[in-house]
Amino acid sequence: MITGSIVALVTPMHQDGSVDWDSLGQLLDMHIAAGTAAIGAVGTTGESATLSVPEHCEVIQFCVKHCAGRIPVVAGTGSNSTWEAIELTEAAAAAGADACLLVTPYYNRPTQVGLYEHFKAIAEAVAVPQILYNVPGRTAVDMSNDTVERLAPLENIVGIKDATGDPERGRDLIARCGQTIAIYSGDDPTAMELMLCGGHGNISVTANVAPKQMAELCQLALAGERSAAEVINSRLGALNRALFLEANPIPVKWALQQQGHIQSGIRLPLTTLDQQYHADVVAAMEAAGI
Numbered sequence: 001m002i003t004g005s006i007v008a009l010v011t012p013m014h015q016d017g018s019v020d021w022d023s024l025g026q027l028l029d030m031h032i033a034a035g036t037a038a039i040g041a042v043g044t045t046g047e048s049a050t051l052s053v054p055e056h057c058e059v060i061q062f063c064v065k066h067c068a069g070r071i072p073v074v075a076g077t078g079s080n081s082t083w084e085a086i087e088l089t090e091a092a093a094a095a096g097a098d099a100c101l102l103v104t105p106y107y108n109r110p111t112q113v114g115l116y117e118h119f120k121a122i123a124e125a126v127a128v129p130q131i132l133y134n135v136p137g138r139t140a141v142d143m144s145n146d147t148v149e150r151l152a153p154l155e156n157i158v159g160i161k162d163a164t165g166d167p168e169r170g171r172d173l174i175a176r177c178g179q180t181i182a183i184y185s186g187d188d189p190t191a192m193e194l195m196l197c198g199g200h201g202n203i204s205v206t207a208n209v210a211p212k213q214m215a216e217l218c219q220l221a222l223a224g225e226r227s228a229a230e231v232i233n234s235r236l237g238a239l240n241r242a243l244f245l246e247a248n249p250i251p252v253k254w255a256l257q258q259q260g261h262i263q264s265g266i267r268l269p270l271t272t273l274d275q276q277y278h279a280d281v282v283a284a285m286e287a288a289g290i
Contacts, residue, residue, distance in 0.1 A: 001158070001182050002072055002099070003200045004037030005218040007207040008045040008186075010249050010256060011059060013265025019055065023262045025066050030261070032071050034211035037218070039063055040203050043076035043101055044138065045249045050267040056088065061095040074203075078103030078133060082118050086125045093128035101131045101161060101203075106139035112147045123156040130156050135163035135186060145172050152177040161186040161203045167193045174198040188240040192233045195221035205248055206240050209255045210288050235288050242284035245277045255281055259290070 009031075012023035031039060041063045042048045042056055051059065060075045067073055075092035077100040079085040089100045105118055123130055132151065136142035142164070151157050160177070162170050163186030170190070174183050174197055182200040185191035191202035195218060207214040213232055220229035243251045247270065254273035256262045258281075264272055273281065 001200065002038045002074070003182070003218075003222060004202075005035075005207050005211070005215040006038040006040050006074060006184065006201055006203045007031055007036050007211065007214075008040045008043050008203050008205050009063075010208055010253050010262065011042065011046040011051065012256075012262040013267065014263055015265050017265055017267045019059065020263060020265065021062060024059070024062060027261060028063060028066050028071075031207075031211050032067070035215035036071065036207060036211050037201060037215065038072040038074055038098070039067060040074045040101060041076060041097075043133075043203075044103070044135070045205055045208070045252065046076060047249065047267055047270070048076050048078075050270070053084075053088070057091045057095070060092050060097055064096045072098035074099045074101050074131065076101045076103070078105075080105035080108050082121050085118070085122050089122055089126040089128060089130070093126055097128065099129040099131055099158065100126075101133050103133040103135065104139050104141050104143050106141065109141050112144055115141070115143050115147050116150055119151050119157065120154060123151075123154045127156060129158040131159040131161055131182070131184070132157065133161040133163070133186065135161075137163070137165075145169065145176060148173060149176045152180040158182060159184055159200070162194070163187050165190050167197070170194045170199065171197050188243075189237070192217060192221045192229050196224065196226055196229070205243055205252055206236060208252050209243075209259060209285065210236060210239060210290055213288060213290075238284040239288045239290075242277075242281045245280060246273060251277065251281055254278075255285060258282065258285070
């Protein structure tokens with residue numbers, strides 16, 4: 001079981017939108033040195049929505065090869081097509097990914113029965129550890145805790161990323177499924193509380209620009225050290241908010257560019273961060289001690 005800070009890694013790009021492989025390798029090395037627990041590759045923050053299938057698979061392969069067992073790689077392989085999700089998950093497993101992250105099917109808005117059958121089909125088709133991912137604010141579908149509880153006993157399903165931002169709902173998930181699967185936060189502002197209540201880690205956007213701070217916060221929260229965790233959590237509060245002033249990953253890619261880690265490349269229909277938010281992001285980074 002992976003525990004701690006799992007970075008929802010950006011996919012660095014050149015100004016023409018092509019993948020910047022050199023910067024990607026440097027980011028991976030930075031996270032290994034900073035104490036990040038695992039790499040989350042090609043998820044929402046990694047612009048999975050605008051990568052082609054071959055590019056998607058190539059980024060996963062690159063991350064696995066570059067990390068070379070130094071840190072686990074969790075590959076984003078979800079889709080609103082069950083068959084495409086199976087194809088991507090098979091490719092990630094063949095590349096050597098340690099686990100796969102599967103978002104709820106977006107846009108077509110399946111029922112709870114459809115969600116259960118979708119994830120069951122993938123779990124039965126591919127023998128790789130799989131983490132469910134519920135983010136209703138982006139997908140327009142919300143997987144209920146009842147459905148997660150039905151899925152939790154299935155072989156290959158090992159966790160869920162709960163990005164609802166609802167601590168009470170997260171506590172209910174832990175009470176129902178916490179002994180069967182890992183419960184991860186997918187919401188930086190509420191992640192500390194989820195971990196203090198028995199959650200297993202945070203799949204984090206903020207970890208891109210504050211990897212050491214997020215790794216330390218997760219370690220403290222997992223150890224039940226509330227007071228020390230609250231100090232770091234308070235310091236990161238403004239940054240957690242600033243990185244969502246526009247749609248993720250627009251602000252976090254801009255912040256990484258300011259740090260000198262990546263170029264300004266981002267793919268349409270996403271655009272670079274509007275100038276009106278530049279000062280807010282910089283101030284939040286400074287407040288976080290970055």
